[in-house]
Amino acid sequence: MTGKSDWPEVRKITLDDLNDVIVAGIEDFRAAPKYGVMLGALYAIVGWAIIGLLWFMGLPFLAYPVAMGFALIAPFAAGAFYAVSDLRERGEELSWSRVLASLRHAAGRDLGWMALVTSFALVLWLEIAAVLTFAFGGINTFDSNYLEKVFDSPSGVAFLLLGNVAGAIIAFAVFSVSVISFPMLYDRERDADFVTAMVTSVRLVEKNPISMLAWCSFIGIIIGLSVMSAFLGLLVLLPIIGHSTWHLYRIAVEPVSESEKSSARGDADAGLGIEAQFAKG
Numbered sequence: 001m002t003g004k005s006d007w008p009e010v011r012k013i014t015l016d017d018l019n020d021v022i023v024a025g026i027e028d029f030r031a032a033p034k035y036g037v038m039l040g041a042l043y044a045i046v047g048w049a050i051i052g053l054l055w056f057m058g059l060p061f062l063a064y065p066v067a068m069g070f071a072l073i074a075p076f077a078a079g080a081f082y083a084v085s086d087l088r089e090r091g092e093e094l095s096w097s098r099v100l101a102s103l104r105h106a107a108g109r110d111l112g113w114m115a116l117v118t119s120f121a122l123v124l125w126l127e128i129a130a131v132l133t134f135a136f137g138g139i140n141t142f143d144s145n146y147l148e149k150v151f152d153s154p155s156g157v158a159f160l161l162l163g164n165v166a167g168a169i170i171a172f173a174v175f176s177v178s179v180i181s182f183p184m185l186y187d188r189e190r191d192a193d194f195v196t197a198m199v200t201s202v203r204l205v206e207k208n209p210i211s212m213l214a215w216c217s218f219i220g221i222i223i224g225l226s227v228m229s230a231f232l233g234l235l236v237l238l239p240i241i242g243h244s245t246w247h248l249y250r251i252a253v254e255p256v257s258e259s260e261k262s263s264a265r266g267d268a269d270a271g272l273g274i275e276a277q278f279a280k281g
Contacts, residue, residue: 007196008184009254010204013211017251018218025244028085029236032094035084036239043077043238044231065129067231068167071223072122072174074241075182076115079103081242082183089250106186110194114181117198121174125167132163168220175216176205183249204252215248 029036047070054062070077083102087094136159181197192200205212222241226233 007203008192008200010200010207011252011254013204013208013248013252015211015214018211018215018248021244021247021251022218022240024247025085025240025242028081028088028243028246029239031088032084033239035080035094035096035099036243037235039080040235040238044234047231047234061133062126062129065126065163065167067227068223069122069125070227071171071219072125073115073118074219074223074238075178075245076118078238078242078245079106079111079182079186081239082186082246085243085246086187102186106189110189110192110197111182111185113194114178114185114197117194118174118178121170125170128166128170129163132159132166171220172216175212175219176202179212179215180204180245180249180252183246184253187249200253 047067050066051063054060054066080099080103083099083106084094086102087098092098177198179201181194181201184192184197184200185194219241222233222237226237
């Protein structure tokens with residue numbers, strides 16, 4: 001088992017650092033907007049499809065939890081943006097083949113386990129939302145005056161408060177184990193497993209509670225704005241979150257040595273070389 005002294009070292013993060021990573025994220029988006037807009041549009045389409053499916057299935061009460069629950073899986077969904085920021089940082093030429101090759105190389109078992117952790121949290125959140133909804137209004141809760149009952153009654157206000165508090169607790173718990181886990185697993189597929197990534201993420205939050213609470217709130221606000229814009233905000237805001245998270249990881253965790261980095265990148269570069277040969281052929 002990995003000893004405590006073997007965990008990657010985490011650094012102190014200030015609010016100024018957060019501002020810097022957001023600026024860097026915006027610069028990455030402006031330098032390669034087509035990747036951000038196209039991937040953001042894809043996620044928006046998926047969001048519309050899920051909401052439409054819930055409405056069709058008679059489960060409209062899950063529409064809001066699903067929309068806000070996107071914050072739980074946003075770190076995983078932002079994987080392509082880590083690749084774009086990484087390639088730019090390394091001075092590599094950007095192309096879809098390079099981005100996809102980098103993602104395929106990083107998509108190992110441990111990244112899958114992290115995705116499973118966040119997906120389980122999303123399912124748990126939806127279960128809690130369903131239980132609270134039925135506890136408030138019963139099985140036949142959706143009648144013509146449902147919204148009036150929610151907003152104009154003490155029990156409805158209590159329902160909203162309890163539901164959002166429960167969601168916030170789950171979101172912050174998931175945030176704590178995933179704030180830099182996904183970019184770390186992308187970057188260190190050779191020397192970090194998903195347990196190491198989660199522990200490192202939690203240690204970062206413990207060392208920087210104020211800054212990480214501010215970062216969590218920023219992500220929540222961004223997701224909220226995206227939901228209010230019918231997911232259209234994802235075209236710009238999701239790429240900025242993704243690129244900024246990469247830069248946050250880069251300043252938050254002590255880097256691996258150059259020799260380790262070269263070894264870890266060897267297979268990826270070889271894969272890119274093979275793809276380039278096929279492209280020329």
